[in-house]
Amino acid sequence: MTLASEQQTARPGAGLTRAGLIGATLIFVALVALFAGARFGLMLLIGLGFGIALEGLRFGFAGPWRAMILRREPAGILAQLLAIALVACVAIPLLAAYPGELGGAQAPIGWAMIGGAFVFGAAMQVVLGCGSGTLINAGSGNPVGLLALPFFAIGSFAGAYHLIWWTDLGALPILTLRGTAGLVVTLVGLALLAGLFWALGKPGSRGIPARYLVAALALAALAIANLVVAGQPWGVVYGLGLWAAKGAVSLGADLSGSPFWSAAGSVERLNTSLLTDYTSLTNFGMIAGAFCVAAWRRGGLDKALPSYPMRAWVATILAGLVLGYSSRIAFGCNVGAFFSGIGTGSLHGWVWFVAAFAGAFVGIRIRSVVGLEART
Amino acid sequence: MTRRLTASLTMVGIFVLIGLDLAGDPPNPYRAPPFIALGSGVAASGGFCGALPD
Numbered sequence: 001m002t003l004a005s006e007q008q009t010a011r012p013g014a015g016l017t018r019a020g021l022i023g024a025t026l027i028f029v030a031l032v033a034l035f036a037g038a039r040f041g042l043m044l045l046i047g048l049g050f051g052i053a054l055e056g057l058r059f060g061f062a063g064p065w066r067a068m069i070l071r072r073e074p075a076g077i078l079a080q081l082l083a084i085a086l087v088a089c090v091a092i093p094l095l096a097a098y099p100g101e102l103g104g105a106q107a108p109i110g111w112a113m114i115g116g117a118f119v120f121g122a123a124m125q126v127v128l129g130c131g132s133g134t135l136i137n138a139g140s141g142n143p144v145g146l147l148a149l150p151f152f153a154i155g156s157f158a159g160a161y162h163l164i165w166w167t168d169l170g171a172l173p174i175l176t177l178r179g180t181a182g183l184v185v186t187l188v189g190l191a192l193l194a195g196l197f198w199a200l201g202k203p204g205s206r207g208i209p210a211r212y213l214v215a216a217l218a219l220a221a222l223a224i225a226n227l228v229v230a231g232q233p234w235g236v237v238y239g240l241g242l243w244a245a246k247g248a249v250s251l252g253a254d255l256s257g258s259p260f261w262s263a264a265g266s267v268e269r270l271n272t273s274l275l276t277d278y279t280s281l282t283n284f285g286m287i288a289g290a291f292c293v294a295a296w297r298r299g300g301l302d303k304a305l306p307s308y309p310m311r312a313w314v315a316t317i318l319a320g321l322v323l324g325y326s327s328r329i330a331f332g333c334n335v336g337a338f339f340s341g342i343g344t345g346s347l348h349g350w351v352w353f354v355a356a357f358a359g360a361f362v363g364i365r366i367r368s369v370v371g372l373e374a375r376t
Numbered sequence: 377m378t379r380r381l382t383a384s385l386t387m388v389g390i391f392v393l394i395g396l397d398l399a400g401d402p403p404n405p406y407r408a409p410p411f412i413a414l415g416s417g418v419a420a421s422g423g424f425c426g427a428l429p430d
Contacts, residue, residue, distance in 0.1 A: 037408020100419050107426035138386045141379025146386050167428070231413030231420030238425040243393060250400060263429030265421070273403035274394065278422045287390055291383050301380040328425065336425040346426070 014298060021292045028288065036275040042229050043278050047285015048292075049222045050234070054136050055290035059215035061130045061334035065121075065360050074201035079212035080339070081194045085187055086220035087343035091227055092183040095344060104344030105233040107331030110171025113348060114355045116159075116330030117337065119322060121356030124334070125363025126319040126372065131236035131333030134323065135283055139290030143305050144372070147313065148320035149240075155324020156241030157248065164259040166329040177345035186345060223343065230278040233340035236286075237327040239279030246270060308371060315370035330356075 025048060033041025054060060064076020095104050107113070124130040127148050129137045134152055137145025177185050198206050208216075226234040245261055249270055255261035261270070274280040294300040327333040331348055332341060338356065341349020367373050410416035 035405055036403035037405050038411045039409055039413075040403070042411070094414070098414060101413050101416060103420040103424070103427075105424065105426040107428075139383065141381075141383030141386070143379075143382045146382050149386075150389075164429070228414045229412050230422055231416075231418075232422050232424050235425045238423045238427075241425075242423060246397060246400075250396070260429045265423065265430040269423050271401060273401045274397045275403050276408075279424065284390060284394070287386060291387055294379065294383055301378060301383055303379050305377045305379065305382065332425040341426065348426070 018296055021295055025288065025292060032275055032281070036273060039229060040275055040281055043226070043281040044285045046222055046225050046229065047282030048289040049225075049285070050132070050219070050282060051136060051139060051286035051289020051291075052293055053215055053218040053222065053289075054132060054286070055140050055293040057211050057215040057218070059212060059219075060133045060136065061338070062124045062128050062133050062360075065357065066125060066128070066364060068197060068201070069360060069364060071205075072200060072202040073205040074197040075205060075208050075212055077197050078194055078206075079208050079216040081190050081197075082208070082213075083216035083220045083223070084339055084343045085190045086216070087223045087339070088183060088186045088190070088345070090224045091233070091344045092178070092186065093180075094227065096179045096182075101231055102227060103232050104176065104346060105235065105332060105336055105340035105349065106174050106176050106344065106346040107337070107341070107348045108167065108171040108174050109348045109351050110167055111169045112166035112329045113171065113331055114351060116166075116326040116328070117352040117355035118359035119326040120330055120333060121359025122363035122366065123319045123322040123326065123359075124356075125360045126367045126370065127316055127323070128367070128372075129323075130335070131240075131323070131327060132286060132335050134320070135236065135286045136290040139287035140294040141291075141301055141303075144308075144316050147316050148323070150244075151317050151320030152237075152324040153240040153244040155321040155326075156237045156328050157244035157324070158321075159325035159328025160238075160241045160245070160260045161255070161258040163328055175347040177347065182345045186342065189350065190342070219339075223340065226278075226282065227344075232278060233336070233344050234282065235279045235332065235336035235340060236283060237279075237324065237333050237336060239274075239277055239281075239283045240324060241328060242269060242277055242280060243274065246274070312371040315366075315372065 029041050029045050032044050067073040068077050095102050134145050134148050138149045223234045337349050337352040
């Protein structure tokens, strides 16, 4: 449905629905602020902003990569790189000025990290949803996103369980670009990458539409707010793994065999509320924000569910598991590694992007084979 | 069936998750950190997908 036709088909009671959405959202934020703490309420609000921006402006990560690979349309990736550059301009100086209070998305480059990023890049093209995309898709009623989400969480939990085994295969120390020199190198790198995509792009499709520019500005502002409020960058997959880990513990699982889940910090988080975990809060917010946008749009939730062959649903489950597992051993997804990694000066974010983009070529082929293509 | 069903299922799932979690580990607002990390003087300690276990 086009925006014009959406505006023409007014639905009786839409005003009441929208007032209810705003009211329910504000009550949700207020309850979290009241019963968990003001910072946590604010983090939920930031997550809602992410969800509203991503779904409302129809912006994401997997789709623009697909557009570049299949149709040589670089606009979406250029907008992503712009958003990362804006984040870097604020985040890298802040991290240098407040090294204790703020932490970056900094992780070691290693064999498993590279392989994990490649596999993640492939899997995200199968379901056309990365970390944030799966949340947004689920919140807006996409059945593929809804089915993939719990398996993404289970995969993330399992990947974290085995994380140390994977990093022991070989990893460099954490390498970061810091201070003014680090910021300059980051911006030059992003400009070169943008120039490469611009040059490879199809003539006539190289400009960034206003919608993408607004999305880039909104995501950058929200990501900086995330860093300033939480003391850590925007991330997704840690929270999903924590949901599954808490579920496993509640069912009697013993996680002492995992160096990751038995570490002091992990044990503390397993014994505290999800409403005090930053990535869980922004994840809840993204899902709720996407739901609100879909419900706000006229006809947004009236779209009929697609019909897929059984192998497509099986592929969705497998892709969800693989997305979760691979993003943990890769130290993040598009958000935690690519967006926040590069934006906070971590070299692993650059390596992650190269590996994941290569994997996306494979994933696009797999999507077609399993029957998820051209039936949405 | 429309997306109304699947979107509603997602939201129900999220609130069930939060409800079950609250039943087991209720938050304590009196132990909440300062409103904003920047300038708080408190070290960042949240879980993150890029972090090794601490």
